Amino acid sequence: MRVLVVTFWLLFTASNAELGGRDNEIQLFPKNGQQNVNPDTHLVLTFPSPPTIGNNGTIRVYDTSNNKLIDMLDLSIPSSPSPYGNGSTKANYSDTTTYQTNIIGGMDFYFHPIIVRDNAATVYLHNNQLDYGQTYSVETDSEVFKLADGSYSTTNSWTFSTKSQGPSPDAPEVIVAADGSADFNTVQGAIDWAPSNPTQRITILVKDGNYEELVYWQYKTNLTIRGESRNKTIVGYPNNSAFNPPNRQGPSRRPAFSFHGVSDVQLSNFTINNYYRGQAEALLIEGVRVIVDHMTLNGSGDAFTTYGTIYVADSKLTGDGDTILGYGSVYWLHSEVVSTAGAVSWTRTVQGIHGNVFVNSTIIGDQGNSTFARLPDNSGGVMPNWPYAEMVLINTKTAGIAPVGWGPVQGPPFDTSHLHLWEYNTMDLEGNIVDVSERLNVSKQLRLPEDSVTIAEYSDLAYVLGGWTPVVVSS
Ligand SMILES: *[C@@H]1O[C@H](CO)[C@@H](O)[C@H](O)[C@H]1NC(C)=O
Ligand SMILES: *[C@@H]1O[C@H](CO)[C@@H](O)[C@H](O)[C@H]1NC(C)=O
Ligand SMILES: *[C@@H]1O[C@H](CO)[C@@H](O)[C@H](O)[C@H]1NC(C)=O
Ligand SMILES: *[C@@H]1O[C@H](CO)[C@@H](O)[C@H](O)[C@H]1NC(C)=O
Ligand SMILES: *[C@@H]1O[C@H](CO)[C@@H](O)[C@H](O)[C@H]1NC(C)=O
Ligand SMILES: *[C@@H]1O[C@H](CO)[C@@H](O)[C@H](O)[C@H]1NC(C)=O
Ligand SMILES: *[C@@H]1O[C@H](CO)[C@@H](O)[C@H](O)[C@H]1NC(C)=O
Ligand SMILES: *[C@@H]1O[C@H](CO)[C@@H](O)[C@H](O)[C@H]1NC(C)=O
Ligand SMILES: *[C@@H]1O[C@H](CO)[C@@H](O)[C@H](O)[C@H]1NC(C)=O
Ligand SMILES: *[C@@H]1O[C@H](CO)[C@@H](O)[C@H](O)[C@H]1NC(C)=O
Ligand SMILES: CC(=O)N[C@H]1CO[C@H](CO)[C@@H](O)[C@@H]1O
Numbered sequence: 427m428r429v430l431v432v433t434f435w436l437l438f439t440a441s442n443a444e445l446g447g448r449d450n451e452i453q454l455f456p457k458n459g460q461q462n463v464n465p466d467t468h469l470v471l472t473f474p475s476p477p478t479i480g481n482n483g484t485i486r487v488y489d490t491s492n493n494k495l496i497d498m499l500d501l502s503i504p505s506s507p508s509p510y511g512n513g514s515t516k517a518n519y520s521d522t523t524t525y526q527t528n529i530i531g532g533m534d535f536y537f538h539p540i541i542v543r544d545n546a547a548t549v550y551l552h553n554n555q556l557d558y559g560q561t562y563s564v565e566t567d568s569e570v571f572k573l574a575d576g577s578y579s580t581t582n583s584w585t586f587s588t589k590s591q592g593p594s595p596d597a598p599e600v601i602v603a604a605d606g607s608a609d610f611n612t613v614q615g616a617i618d619w620a621p622s623n624p625t626q627r628i629t630i631l632v633k634d635g636n637y638e639e640l641v642y643w644q645y646k647t648n649l650t651i652r653g654e655s656r657n658k659t660i661v662g663y664p665n666n667s668a669f670n671p672p673n674r675q676g677p678s679r680r681p682a683f684s685f686h687g688v689s690d691v692q693l694s695n696f697t698i699n700n701y702y703r704g705q706a707e708a709l710l711i712e713g714v715r716v717i718v719d720h721m722t723l724n725g726s727g728d729a730f731t732t733y734g735t736i737y738v739a740d741s742k743l744t745g746d747g748d749t750i751l752g753y754g755s756v757y758w759l760h761s762e763v764v765s766t767a768g769a770v771s772w773t774r775t776v777q778g779i780h781g782n783v784f785v786n787s788t789i790i791g792d793q794g795n796s797t798f799a800r801l802p803d804n805s806g807g808v809m810p811n812w813p814y815a816e817m818v819l820i821n822t823k824t825a826g827i828a829p830v831g832w833g834p835v836q837g838p839p840f841d842t843s844h845l846h847l848w849e850y851n852t853m854d855l856e857g858n859i860v861d862v863s864e865r866l867n868v869s870k871q872l873r874l875p876e877d878s879v880t881i882a883e884y885s886d887l888a889y890v891l892g893g894w895t896p897v898v899v900s901s
Pocket of ligand 6: 657
């Protein structure tokens with residue numbers, strides 16, 4: 427394939443005629459012959475009409491210097507046991523031939539090899555297969571993309587070359603831009619680059635754009651991921667517990683965006699979406715000293731799952747049914763949670779830690795029938811419940827919450843005496859005190875002056891967060 431670009435175009439046109447295809451109307455990203463491409467690029471084909479993806483044929487990427495096959499996507503393999511996230515929940519991630527698997531941040535996931543949105547088909551090569559300083563050619567079989575008029579399309583003459591090298595390993599800041607104009611095209615590409623133990627804080631600045639990708643990483647510290655603007659920097663993925671089912675080995679794979687074993691991480695000023703419903707976190711955090719600042723999170727069941735110590739400021743979370751699955755010590759300030767169905771949280775803090783504390787925040791439930799937290803028996807009495815579960819609301823504005831406020835909470839013999847389902851000064855959205863006369867008997871209203879110490883403690887970041895006073899890094 428060592429032919430000049432001009433010749434490729436001739437071949438390209440010839441293949442159109444041969445196949446009766448519409449290739450000349452297809453926009454390619456990266457462009458044919460493009461130089462200085464980042465190796466984490468996706469391949470985007472924009473057609474004159476929405477394409478249908480075949481269940482046969484392959485997409486192949488070759489190194490043009492030796493015609494070596496670098497990556498292949500075989501469309502005869504279904505993406506997952508439940509490609510639409512609505513069926514079987516059996517997984518075997520070490521079997522790489524029955525479903526589409528991809529290693530993301532060191533973990534094996536099922537993934538969508540192609541996602542079609544409107545007229546654009548984004549092809550997701552397996553992560554980290556392309557390298558710097560190479561020229562690649564892309565070939566697609568005619569079964570892969572079919573257009574509305576029944577025509578097929580191939581690209582047998584598409585080449586591009588990657589940058590000679592990536593950012594310096596000690597760069598304090600790198601930039602992600604979906605259009606390929608910066609250091610990385612994908613958020614995951616920049617995270618993979620980020621050193622695990624930098625001596626200074628690393629900032630990943632993500633330009634406005636739509637980043638449809640599954641993001642996962644482990645064991646990084648001192649890292650900020652900052653969007654250019656909160657509503658227009660959008661990272662998301664269609665994922666849930668059917669698409670990426672639970673597995674005996676490894677972590678929960680169902681979130682759109684998740685990380686484990688981290689410390690001193692800050693997420694600022696962007697949106698994270700999970701486009702599937704069901705058990706489908708937008709965000710799962712397992713780490714210490716994690717800041718979520720000016721973020722918008724939109725998921726479904728367990729839309730935000732927390733472990734560790736987390737400060738959530740000036741952010742908004744939308745979900746349905748246990749919108750928060752709360753194992754962590756989390757302090758929410760000036761933030762809003764909207765739960766469009768079911769309980770706002772399943773609070774699972776253990777003895778010795780605090781958490782799920784809301785200060786000057788807003789909680790909105792569905793149609794008058796939501797509760798702040800529930801603690802039902804989850805296992806027919808087999809597994810212990812969470813007798814030290816804590817959710818404390820201070821100056822919370824509310825709407826759509828049932829008069830009972832809390833529950834259901836498991837009854838006797840479950841010992842509810844250590845629960846902290848506490849409220850102080852709960853208001854409606856206009857700031858009027860709400861009627862709490864029908865609140866669940868195991869919950870409690872904090873009052874002044876007798877509870878002033880408790881109210882002050884739970885307003886204190888360090889008290890809630892195990893001694894940590896978070897400082898939001900502002901640039
Ligand atoms: C799949 O594609 C191969 C090669 O292009 C072809 O031989 C085969 O008949 C196709 N199978 C189906 C079921 O379309
Ligand atoms: C899942 O959704 C797909 C696409 O909408 C549909 O064809 C399929 O029948 C559904 N499967 C189940 C088990 O509901
Ligand atoms: C999972 O797949 C691997 C590789 O194909 C296989 O060796 C293993 O037996 C499978 N495990 C189960 C539980 O089916
Ligand atoms: C993180 O970076 C800051 C400033 O760049 C530095 O002072 C601090 O020591 C680093 N923290 C860790 C845990 O490496
Ligand atoms: C955050 O996003 C807003 C727009 O939503 C933008 O005006 C602002 O500059 C961003 N802030 C930072 C610190 O990046
Ligand atoms: C961001 O979107 C929300 C609602 O989706 C809207 O209320 C807000 O004004 C938007 N912010 C900006 C800076 O456009
Ligand atoms: C959240 O995501 C779902 C699914 O993509 C969408 O239907 C819904 O409108 C989104 N909600 C908000 C508040 O953005
Ligand atoms: C919460 O709001 C109250 C009333 O406006 C204010 O006195 C208090 O300082 C605020 N708390 C925090 C932690 O910002
Ligand atoms: C609230 O939801 C529960 C469970 O779906 C239902 O049993 C109950 O009747 C509902 N209550 C109101 C007031 O709508
Ligand atoms: C709360 O009420 C339930 C029945 O509604 C009862 O079983 C339980 O013992 C009560 N708990 C407390 C602490 O009063
Ligand atoms: C189990 C489940 O809720 N599956 C949903 C996954 O997401 C798809 C697409 O949004 C829905 O159709 C399924 O019902």
